[in-house]
Amino acid sequence: MIESATGLVFRTRLLTETSLIVQWLTPQLGRVATVAKGARRVKSPFHGKLDLFYLADFSFSRSVRSELHTLREVSLRETHSRLRQDLHLLQQASYCATLVERATETETPLPHVFDLMLGLLRHLLAEPAQPQTVFAFELKLLADLGLEPDLSQSRLSPGTRQLVKALTAGDWPVVARLKPSPVQVTELRQFLHGYLEYHVGRVLKGRAGALGLAASANSAEPASSL
Numbered sequence: 001m002i003e004s005a006t007g008l009v010f011r012t013r014l015l016t017e018t019s020l021i022v023q024w025l026t027p028q029l030g031r032v033a034t035v036a037k038g039a040r041r042v043k044s045p046f047h048g049k050l051d052l053f054y055l056a057d058f059s060f061s062r063s064v065r066s067e068l069h070t071l072r073e074v075s076l077r078e079t080h081s082r083l084r085q086d087l088h089l090l091q092q093a094s095y096c097a098t099l100v101e102r103a104t105e106t107e108t109p110l111p112h113v114f115d116l117m118l119g120l121l122r123h124l125l126a127e128p129a130q131p132q133t134v135f136a137f138e139l140k141l142l143a144d145l146g147l148e149p150d151l152s153q154s155r156l157s158p159g160t161r162q163l164v165k166a167l168t169a170g171d172w173p174v175v176a177r178l179k180p181s182p183v184q185v186t187e188l189r190q191f192l193h194g195y196l197e198y199h200v201g202r203v204l205k206g207r208a209g210a211l212g213l214a215a216s217a218n219s220a221e222p223a224s225s226l
Helices: 081-085 087-103 111-126 131-144 158-169 172-177 180-199 206-208
Strands: 004-012 020-026 030-036 055-061 068-078
Touching: 004 030, 004 087, 004 111, 020 111, 020 158, 030 055, 055 111, 081 111, 087 111, 087 131, 087 206, 111 172, 131 158, 131 172, 131 180, 158 172, 158 180
Parallel strands: 030 068
Antiparallel strands: 004 020, 004 055, 020 030, 055 068
Protein backbone atom coordinates (compact mmCIF):
# COMPACT_ATOMS: atom_id res chain seq x y z
CA MET A 1 0.00 0.00 0.00
CA ILE A 2 1.35 3.42 -1.01
CA GLU A 3 0.94 6.28 1.48
CA SER A 4 1.81 9.96 1.27
CA ALA A 5 2.87 12.40 3.97
CA THR A 6 4.65 15.66 4.67
CA GLY A 7 7.58 15.31 7.02
CA LEU A 8 10.90 16.49 8.38
CA VAL A 9 14.00 14.39 7.86
CA PHE A 10 14.97 13.54 11.43
CA ARG A 11 17.88 11.21 10.87
CA THR A 12 19.68 9.39 8.06
CA ARG A 13 22.12 6.50 8.19
CA LEU A 14 23.77 4.17 5.73
CA LEU A 15 22.05 0.88 4.93
CA THR A 16 24.29 -0.19 2.05
CA GLU A 17 26.91 1.59 -0.06
CA THR A 18 24.15 3.21 -2.10
CA SER A 19 21.04 3.17 0.12
CA LEU A 20 19.95 5.11 3.20
CA ILE A 21 17.56 4.63 6.07
CA VAL A 22 15.64 7.88 6.47
CA GLN A 23 13.66 8.61 9.62
CA TRP A 24 10.88 11.18 9.32
CA LEU A 25 8.70 13.17 11.69
CA THR A 26 5.22 13.67 10.26
CA PRO A 27 2.04 15.14 11.78
CA GLN A 28 -0.41 12.32 11.04
CA LEU A 29 1.84 9.25 10.93
CA GLY A 30 4.27 10.29 13.66
CA ARG A 31 7.83 9.02 13.36
CA VAL A 32 8.28 6.83 10.29
CA ALA A 33 11.36 4.99 8.98
CA THR A 34 11.92 4.44 5.24
CA VAL A 35 14.57 2.91 3.01
CA ALA A 36 15.76 5.18 0.20
CA LYS A 37 17.16 2.65 -2.27
CA GLY A 38 20.04 3.99 -4.33
CA ALA A 39 19.81 7.42 -2.71
CA ARG A 40 23.58 7.91 -2.70
CA ARG A 41 23.90 7.47 -6.44
CA VAL A 42 24.46 10.76 -8.29
CA LYS A 43 21.62 10.05 -10.72
CA SER A 44 19.18 8.96 -8.01
CA PRO A 45 15.84 10.82 -7.95
CA PHE A 46 16.49 11.23 -4.20
CA HIS A 47 19.86 12.94 -4.73
CA GLY A 48 20.01 16.27 -2.85
CA LYS A 49 16.60 15.80 -1.23
CA LEU A 50 17.38 13.87 1.95
CA ASP A 51 19.44 15.90 4.36
CA LEU A 52 18.87 16.57 8.05
CA PHE A 53 15.83 18.77 8.81
CA TYR A 54 14.71 19.03 5.19
CA LEU A 55 10.93 19.44 4.92
CA ALA A 56 9.40 17.43 2.08
CA ASP A 57 6.32 15.74 0.72
CA PHE A 58 7.04 12.05 0.25
CA SER A 59 5.38 8.75 -0.57
CA PHE A 60 6.30 5.26 0.53
CA SER A 61 5.23 1.65 0.21
CA ARG A 62 4.23 0.35 3.62
CA SER A 63 5.83 -2.90 4.70
CA VAL A 64 3.52 -5.52 6.18
CA ARG A 65 6.39 -7.24 8.00
CA SER A 66 8.31 -4.42 9.68
CA GLU A 67 8.35 -0.72 10.52
CA LEU A 68 10.92 -0.07 7.78
CA HIS A 69 9.07 1.02 4.63
CA THR A 70 10.23 1.71 1.06
CA LEU A 71 10.58 5.35 0.04
CA ARG A 72 9.19 6.03 -3.44
CA GLU A 73 9.12 9.77 -4.16
CA VAL A 74 10.30 12.96 -2.46
CA SER A 75 9.32 16.54 -3.30
CA LEU A 76 11.48 19.03 -1.38
CA ARG A 77 9.77 22.03 0.25
CA GLU A 78 12.30 23.65 2.64
CA THR A 79 15.97 22.96 3.41
CA HIS A 80 16.52 25.17 6.50
CA SER A 81 20.00 25.71 5.12
CA ARG A 82 21.11 28.21 7.78
CA LEU A 83 21.27 25.37 10.29
CA ARG A 84 24.25 23.93 8.39
CA GLN A 85 26.07 27.26 8.57
CA ASP A 86 25.96 27.65 12.37
CA LEU A 87 27.12 24.78 14.57
CA HIS A 88 25.28 26.01 17.68
CA LEU A 89 21.96 26.28 15.81
CA LEU A 90 22.47 22.76 14.45
CA GLN A 91 23.25 21.49 17.96
CA GLN A 92 20.01 23.00 19.27
CA ALA A 93 17.91 21.50 16.47
CA SER A 94 19.60 18.10 16.80
CA TYR A 95 19.14 17.96 20.56
CA CYS A 96 15.46 18.84 20.26
CA ALA A 97 14.96 16.19 17.57
CA THR A 98 16.64 13.56 19.73
CA LEU A 99 14.47 14.58 22.68
CA VAL A 100 11.37 14.01 20.53
CA GLU A 101 12.69 10.57 19.59
CA ARG A 102 13.29 9.73 23.24
CA ALA A 103 9.88 10.97 24.41
CA THR A 104 7.57 9.57 21.70
CA GLU A 105 6.65 6.23 20.14
CA THR A 106 7.03 5.37 16.46
CA GLU A 107 4.09 5.55 14.05
CA THR A 108 1.85 7.42 16.50
CA PRO A 109 0.18 10.65 15.27
CA LEU A 110 2.10 13.69 16.54
CA PRO A 111 0.49 16.78 14.96
CA HIS A 112 1.34 19.15 17.81
CA VAL A 113 4.89 17.85 18.14
CA PHE A 114 5.41 18.21 14.38
CA ASP A 115 4.17 21.81 14.49
CA LEU A 116 6.42 22.47 17.49
CA MET A 117 9.49 21.09 15.73
CA LEU A 118 8.78 22.96 12.50
CA GLY A 119 8.21 26.17 14.47
CA LEU A 120 11.53 25.66 16.24
CA LEU A 121 13.42 25.24 12.96
CA ARG A 122 11.90 28.40 11.50
CA HIS A 123 12.72 30.25 14.72
CA LEU A 124 16.35 29.11 14.50
CA LEU A 125 16.56 30.50 10.97
CA ALA A 126 15.66 33.96 12.26
CA GLU A 127 17.33 34.21 15.66
CA PRO A 128 20.77 33.56 17.19
CA ALA A 129 21.20 30.51 19.38
CA GLN A 130 19.90 31.28 22.88
CA PRO A 131 19.46 29.01 25.93
CA GLN A 132 15.82 30.02 26.31
CA THR A 133 15.12 28.45 22.89
CA VAL A 134 16.03 25.05 24.29
CA PHE A 135 14.15 25.63 27.53
CA ALA A 136 11.05 26.73 25.59
CA PHE A 137 11.15 23.64 23.39
CA GLU A 138 11.55 21.35 26.39
CA LEU A 139 8.68 22.98 28.24
CA LYS A 140 6.37 23.08 25.21
CA LEU A 141 7.09 19.43 24.42
CA LEU A 142 6.40 18.40 28.02
CA ALA A 143 3.11 20.32 27.88
CA ASP A 144 2.13 18.63 24.60
CA LEU A 145 2.83 15.24 26.17
CA GLY A 146 0.79 16.02 29.30
CA LEU A 147 3.91 16.28 31.47
CA GLU A 148 3.90 20.01 32.22
CA PRO A 149 5.72 20.74 35.52
CA ASP A 150 3.62 21.66 38.56
CA LEU A 151 5.41 24.85 39.52
CA SER A 152 3.69 24.98 42.92
CA GLN A 153 5.68 21.87 43.86
CA SER A 154 9.03 23.22 42.69
CA ARG A 155 11.68 25.26 44.48
CA LEU A 156 12.06 27.72 41.63
CA SER A 157 12.23 31.39 42.54
CA PRO A 158 9.12 33.50 41.75
CA GLY A 159 10.87 35.20 38.84
CA THR A 160 11.91 31.91 37.29
CA ARG A 161 8.39 30.52 37.69
CA GLN A 162 7.12 33.46 35.68
CA LEU A 163 9.80 32.77 33.10
CA VAL A 164 8.66 29.13 32.84
CA LYS A 165 5.08 30.26 32.23
CA ALA A 166 6.20 32.67 29.51
CA LEU A 167 8.39 30.06 27.80
CA THR A 168 5.61 27.48 27.88
CA ALA A 169 2.76 29.68 26.66
CA GLY A 170 4.55 32.24 24.49
CA ASP A 171 5.04 31.90 20.74
CA TRP A 172 8.55 31.92 19.29
CA PRO A 173 8.78 35.72 18.83
CA VAL A 174 7.92 36.11 22.52
CA VAL A 175 10.61 33.55 23.44
CA ALA A 176 13.19 35.50 21.43
CA ARG A 177 12.40 38.73 23.31
CA LEU A 178 12.79 37.24 26.78
CA LYS A 179 15.98 38.14 28.61
CA PRO A 180 16.57 35.65 31.45
CA SER A 181 19.32 36.55 33.88
CA PRO A 182 22.35 34.25 34.26
CA VAL A 183 20.95 33.13 37.62
CA GLN A 184 17.61 32.23 36.03
CA VAL A 185 19.36 30.34 33.22
CA THR A 186 21.28 28.26 35.77
CA GLU A 187 18.21 27.68 37.92
CA LEU A 188 16.04 26.60 34.99
CA ARG A 189 18.82 24.49 33.44
CA GLN A 190 19.17 22.49 36.63
CA PHE A 191 15.43 22.22 37.24
CA LEU A 192 14.69 20.92 33.74
CA HIS A 193 17.70 18.60 33.87
CA GLY A 194 16.19 16.85 36.89
CA TYR A 195 12.64 16.98 35.54
CA LEU A 196 13.55 15.48 32.17
CA GLU A 197 15.69 12.84 33.79
CA TYR A 198 12.73 11.77 35.94
CA HIS A 199 10.10 11.76 33.17
CA VAL A 200 12.05 10.91 30.02
CA GLY A 201 15.07 9.03 31.28
CA ARG A 202 18.75 9.88 31.16
CA VAL A 203 19.20 13.46 29.94
CA LEU A 204 20.83 13.49 26.53
CA LYS A 205 24.49 14.45 26.23
CA GLY A 206 23.62 16.83 23.41
CA ARG A 207 21.81 19.10 25.86
CA ALA A 208 25.08 20.61 27.07
CA GLY A 209 26.13 21.61 23.56
CA ALA A 210 22.66 22.92 22.76
CA LEU A 211 22.85 25.20 25.79
CA GLY A 212 26.35 26.33 24.90
CA LEU A 213 28.02 24.54 27.81
CA ALA A 214 31.20 22.50 28.00
CA ALA A 215 30.51 18.89 27.09
CA SER A 216 30.97 17.66 30.65
CA ALA A 217 28.91 20.34 32.35
CA ASN A 218 25.48 18.82 31.84
CA SER A 219 26.43 15.39 33.19
CA ALA A 220 27.99 16.91 36.27
CA GLU A 221 25.29 19.38 37.23
CA PRO A 222 23.06 18.51 40.18
CA ALA A 223 19.38 17.91 39.57
CA SER A 224 17.15 20.46 41.24
CA SER A 225 14.52 19.17 43.64
CA LEU A 226 11.13 18.88 41.95
